[in-house]
Structures are given as structure tokens and as C-alpha cells.
Amino acid sequence: MANYIYVGVTNTGAQVRGEVQAGSKEEVISLLRKKRLRPVSVKAKGANISLNISSIKLKDISRFTRQFSAMTSAGLPLVQCLDILASQTENKLLAQIIKQVSGDIQGGNTLADAMSKHPKAFNSLYCNMVASGEASGNLDSVLNRLADYQEKAEALRRKIKGAMTYPIIVLVVAVGATAAMLTWVVPTFAQMFVDMGGELPLPTQIVMSISEFLQSYIIFMILGIIGLVVGLMYYYKTEDGRLRIDAVKLKLPILGDLERKSAVGRFSQTLSTLLSSGVTIIDALSITAKTSGNRVLELGIKKTLERITGGHTIAEPLKETGVFPPMVIHMISVGEKTGDLSEMLMKVSQFYEEEVDAAVEALTSVIEPIMIVVMGAVIGGILVSMYLPMFDMIGVIG
Secondary structure: OEEEEEEEEOOOOOEEEEEEEEOOHHHHHHHHHHOOOEEEEEEEOOOHHHHHHOOOOHHHHHHHHHHHHHHHHOOOOHHHHHHHHHHHOOOHHHHHHHHHHHHHHHOOOOHHHHHHOOOOOOOHHHHHHHHHHHHHOOHHHHHHHHHHHHHHHHHHHHHHHHHHHHHHHHHHHHHHHHHHHHHHHHHHHHHHHHHHOOOOOHHHHHHHHHHHHHHHHHHHHHHHHHHHHHHHHHHHOOHHHHHHHHHHHHHOOOHHHHHHHHHHHHHHHHHHHHHHOOOOHHHHHHHHHHOOOOHHHHHHHHHHHHHHHOOOOOHHHHHHOOOOOHHHHHHHHHHHHHOOHHHHHHHHHHHHHHHHHHHHHHHHHHHHHHHHHHHHHHHHHHHHHHHHHHHHHHHHHO
């Protein structure tokens, strides 16, 4: 026998929660039905610990949204859609949340209100768009836009992650190989040279000095690097730290261009999606600021929001942020004058989607050969410096 926590719904739609002792989950469901309760959630006490281990990824939400959109378009009731999706969703935590959303709807809440109780799964952008869809009666089309938005965001994330994977692997291999040679290989040669006596060439002396330094301080260097990374992570969580680091990210030679283009593309796509779904410009900008992903851009959007409430246009305050290129400012200005801002923003988003693809390819094409050349130069330089004394010895013997 085990203790089970259950959530059920009465015939009037009231939600009932409680705890019961039973031999299995099926037995609890049977007991609830005898009490004329519709089971919404039944789980063993303490099961939420295992559920919390699971994380909800963007692709899980995207898949749920696409399936939800298809079901609502087919005319299925919301509760039935959610119950089916909860049974089919592989992510256990998301499945549990969907069940709770279904129970809240049966308890009299709107879909947006029920989803807003779970911000880790459904952010403010998601809930506001759903609320707009419910109010306008176009929930299926709004969900379809949301699915498109999430799929594009996930695709962009994969592209950037894929572009950085190979250089990082090459860098790790290069650093590991260099450290191994300086720590284990070079000392063997060094001892041999010391035993033979004689003056060593300058490159060999430099490599031996670096090797001795690493052998003495490598533990402290590793601890220092770990401390630096942890310190930067904590600093980034502060208001000033995030602002400074995000500003630096925008100014980096190659990565900065990619960061800027992806930020502008994300801004345009998010704002366009919200406006086309019926969300007001004030609410849309407020949500876009929270989901911008860059503190510099976020503060710029918030300043724009303040200026708009004072009667200004969007284009001029955005220009003052220094993040948006002139072409984007011009297109937003044209969109405001023609009354078709959402369509113009979508064109900007599509343009920058292509720009990000090109930037990712350029980043990959530049970094890969540089990393290979640097790795070859470092390892080759170490080997040559170790063989130079041998060449001198062979010359003396000759």
C-alpha cells in the first residue's frame, strides 16, 4: 500500500484535491470514479521529486503547440485536446502541467489564465498570445503562429550551437594535446638534454621554461580558470554584470555581428507575431523586451516603450539604442506610416534569418582554418624546439 495524491473534478466543475492510501494508481482512479469524481491527476506521494528532475525544452513546447493547433483547428474541445496531449507527451513534467491546465479549465479558468500558472513552460509571450486568440476567437491560428515562431527560434538556436561545436572541440583537443606534451613529453627530453650538457637553443629553453611552469602551477591555473568562469557566471546574474557583458558581446569582432543579427531578428519576429495576433503595441513591446535575450536591447525597448506612451513613434527611440541598423529603423518607420507594421517586421525577420545563416557559415569558415593553423603551429613548434638540440648534436658529431 502507498499514499497517492489526487486531483479530481466534480460534475459541477469544482476541483477536489486529496490524499488516499491504495495498492495502485488504477485503484485510486476506481475509488475516485465511485465518488463521482473525474480523475485529473494521480501520483504517488513524493513522485514530484522525479518529475522536477525533468526539464522542459523549447522543442517540447513547440511540438505541443503544433499538435494543439492541429487539434483545435479540427474542432476538438480544449479539454479533450489537452487530455490527449497529456497522454502522448514524452516529457513527464510537461505532461503533468498539461493535466493541471486541463483541470483548471474545467474549474472555470480560461486557457491563458491556466497556462500563466506555469511560467516555466508557458512564458508571458505565450500566455498573452493565447489570451488574444481566445478573445478574438482565432485560437487555432494564434497557436499556429506560436508554433511557427518557436520552430524558427529552435532552428536558430541549433544553427548557432552547431556553428560553435566544432571550434570548441578543436580548441579543447589543441589545449589538451599541448598541455599533455608540455607536462609529460617535454620533461623527458629536458632531462636527456640536461644529462648531455651543452648550451640549448633559445626555442628549446623557452619551451622547457613553459613546461616547468606548467608542472609547478597547472593545478592553480585550472582552479583559477574555474574560479574565473564561476565568478563571471555570478556577475552575469547581477544587473550591472549582465548589462556590461551583453554590451561586450555585441562589440566582439565576429561573434558580435552574429549576436546583433540574431537579436534584431528575434526582436522583429517576436513583435510581428504578437502584433499579428492582436496584442496591443504597448503589451507587445513589453513582452518583446523580456524575451529579447540581450540586456542592452531590452533596455532600449523599454525606453522605446516609455517614449511611445508619451506619443512618440517606435522608429526614433529604437534608433537611439544604437543596436538596430538603419535599414531596420527605416522599414519600421515605413510600417508605422503605412499601418502595416507587423508585415514589415516579418520581412525584417525573414531578412535577418538569412543574414544569421550567412553569418553562421562565415563564422564556421573563418574559425575552422584558424584553429587548425594555430593548433598545428603550437604543436609543431614544440616538436621542432625539442629536435633542435638533436640536430646540433648530429652536426657536432658530423
